[in-house]
Amino acid sequence: MVSRSGSLQSAGIARLSYRFAALVWGGSENVRDYFALQQRNRELSDQVFALERELGAYRERDRRLRADSLAAGLPGSEDFTFLPADIVKLSRNRQHNYLILNKGYENGVQPQSGVVTPNGVVGIVNAVDRYYSYATAFQNTDFSVSARIGKEGAVGPLSWDGRTRRGALLREIPLQARFAPGDTVRTSGFSAVFPPDIPLGVLGESRIVNGAMYEIQVELFEDYASVKYVTITGNTGREEILSLENLAEE
Missing domain, CATH: 1.20.5 (Single alpha-helices involved in coiled-coils or other helix-helix interfaces)
Structure with missing residues (x-):
């Protein structure tokens, strides 16, 4: 057991x-x-x-x-530097829009640098930090760029119309100027900020203002609602240009 x-x-x-x-x-x-x-x-x-x-x-x-x-693609760009950048923030729903870029003075960016794409002017740099830049956007009622009709046409300030995403107004065009709807508008080169001949848009309807000048509607090429990648332009002769302008104003 x-x-x-x-x-x-x-x-x-x-x-x-x-x-x-x-x-x-x-x-x-x-x-x-x-x-x-x-x-x-x-x-x-x-x-x-x-x-x-x-x-x-x-x-x-x-x-x-x-x-x-x-x-x-810009024949008159020899005096400019071109730096690729990303838009990290872009305001779109204001009268005074702005953008922030992921490049700063460590990358050689300076205030008064241009911000462009192959389809137009996006803005201008106002303030620079070490790694970022703050720029006034083209879609800002205080912003304008010198623009030319065609390659050799009349020149005037181009600014956002303040209403539509791709609408702009070309002002101060002399009455004797010759143009037609559909003509291309480009940067004039009369600036230390933007290279000449960047395509901006095409002409639309026009009207005579105060019996003295044309004001022409422009449909912009750049769609500011979708832009993300830009190029920052810097003028290598900028300091000399500013120095001459200051001397002329004295």
Whole structure:
């Protein structure tokens, strides 16, 4: 009887031992799986980081190519530098809109630098921090740019109409000027900020103001609701130009 009881007890202990061993083995497997998963997650994280860096490098090269392409397409741009930048913030629902760019004085940006795209003028830099710049947007009622009709036509200030996303007004055009709806408007080059011949838009309807000048509606090429990538322009002769202007005003 004792022997039978001892055998049953031994069998029970053996079963418990097997269950315990299985539990320990399974736990060990789970621990190994956990650390393997952690290692895999680290590897995937490293791969994602490497891909993000590579993608960032491709994007920067693409922006640089676009800036170089813009410069190459402007015959009078030899005196300007071209720096690609991203718009990190852009206000659109005000009369005095602005934008913030991800380039600052560490990148060579200075106040009174232009902000452009191949489709037009976006703004002008007013303040510069180490890594960011603040610019007045073209869609600002205080902003205007010197514009020319065609390659050799009349010149006047072009400004946002204050109402529509792609509407502008070209003012102070002499009555003797010759133009037609559909003519292209470009930057005139009469500025230390913007290179000449950047296309801005096309002429629309016109009216005579005070019997002396034309005011012409312009449909802009640039869609300011979707613009994200821009080029900052800097005039290499800007200091000399400003110095001469100051002398002339004395």
